[in-house]
Amino acid sequence: MSHPFEDLPTTPTSEEILDKAFSRATRAGGAKDGVEAQQSMLMTASNIVSDNLENVAQSWPTIDDLNPFYVELADAIVSDAAESDEQRGIDELKQHLSRVSWAGRKATEIRQEYEGRLVRGDKDTARKLRKQAFARMADVVEQVADDLAAVSTARDALKVLPDIRPDEPTIVVAGYPNVGKSSFVNRVTRADNEIAAYPFTTTRIRVGHFEDGRIRYQLVDTPGLLDRPPEERNEIESQAVSALEHAADAVLVLLDPTGNCGYPLDQQLELRDAIAERFDVPVLTVANKSDLSTDVEADHYMSVTEGDNVEGVLDAAVEAVDYELELPFDEES
Template sequence: MSHPFENLPTTPTAEEVVDKAFSRATRAGGAKEGVEAQQSMLMTASNIVSDNLQNVAQSWPTIDELDPFYVELADAVVGEAYPSEDDPGVDALKQHLSEVSWAGRKAKEIRQEYEGRLVRGDKDTARKLRKQAFARIADVVEEVEGDLAAVSTARDALKGLPDIRPDEPAIVVAGYPNVGKSSFVNRVTRADNEIASYPFTTTQIRVGHFEDQRIRYQLVDTPGLLDRPPEERNEIESQAVSALEHLADAVLVLVDPSEECGYPLAQQLELRNDIQSRFDVPVLTIANKSDRSTDVEADHYMSVTEDDNVEGVLQAAVDAVGYELELPFDDE
């Protein structure tokens, strides 16, 4: 199962839609004569414009029906993609899609308006009317040129989202840089870890997977988001953290009591406190580098480099999630 935006088709430009419609209409008209040729051209052009524009709108999932994680994340991503919009998030995207859908319907209405008039005239009159209809259809497509471009921008941004599955239990790993988050994720997850970038950050997230009791867990490392105080996050990053609140079933906050990471322990614990206040799931404090210092009150202590209690921490995370696999059973 891929994420809901991964397979969105390429969005054509307004010029591509018009060129395709009119070139095919010309070929369709060349196969016939007189008024019938003009009718065939009009129907072909209208259908191609209508189908292409409607396909753009209908290929998108109904955003409000998606898991809240993806609604929030899409809002953040599209907000970054539309910096000049008055309402830059998914509401703007929905409006652009609505305009494109309107243009598709309008192209069909123009064809219906001219069809009856074409059959009542002679060949020259039919040609003039068909040209009028073509001009109006082209104007309609041109009217949504900016909407098509905006949809294309959003599509390109959203396709790059990492494949995170809200229906599978997720453990978010947080903490300041250099406390051992990535080492922990690499140590306990499979070799096929996916590394993907949030489109609105310069850093990467890591999504690792492991299985326990036939249940697949996602372990999400979040550099660029949950690795610094909330006041240092921009609006888009803060919204992405809100998305993670919908995703997380438990959070591991790694701290380095030795302070070799370069951040004072008090500062690390402040970040932990903020995460505890935001996430309505179990938040475990994990003291890493226990071979160097255990001078902090924590839920668990480990040393990834010394392979000390790493599996114990992972099991504690699984226990905190408390996920139960639904199994078929007999009612007898």
């Protein structure tokens, strides 16, 4: 599984739940007579309502148990996808799920309250009581209609998360546009790079993988996030950068000393300094296009187009990550 939100099922609307519950209840009641028919209808409708609502809540992972990367990123995405300021954020999503779960339990309580009363009356009384129970169940489901809609919106946004795995050693590639980030990622990683977009950006990120010493590393190129000064990011994008802080084990900041990328070198260095201040991991300055210019102080120089020292930069990134593979061992040996 790529991420904890990938397999979330479609969230039904309140109308869909009630239509399904009452139509099936009608069919169930039609197969029986008298009080027994009303009991069957009550049981069928209650089970469908409670099962559908509880399934919505229980299909979600426990947010507090997730890696902080996913919590921060989900918070940003849910905030961006919300249809109103009152629905924003992961804490609000947890409240929506809690209310949906409450409604599922309430439907069961209504059934339990009425099923004993049904058997004590005649057919007409049982029908009236069953109708009362249906009305109360419908009211409960309608109370969480907005909650179901908010959960559905969050689910649709989170299902398309890019495949970034915070438990794998991760190297984030940053720098202004056109400095060679995508070319570098494509050159040093496998051909099956994933190209995807965060829901709140119009640009597409690249996630590539390579192996070194039996360890799989992921390289993440983040256009739309770490390719411009912090003051130019909106609140949602800044929160996504916070999420990347939890995933990153090292950051490569690529520079173009020629300035042909369209951004002066001093601006590129200011972005590098802001990233180094933000991330509490090794941040390596890498001057690309070394075949054209090396007129900048950097930790490493390379030319992706010429293939010059590309592997050296990758080796330096691996060394900066300093990840050790955990191997099983026998304590007695």
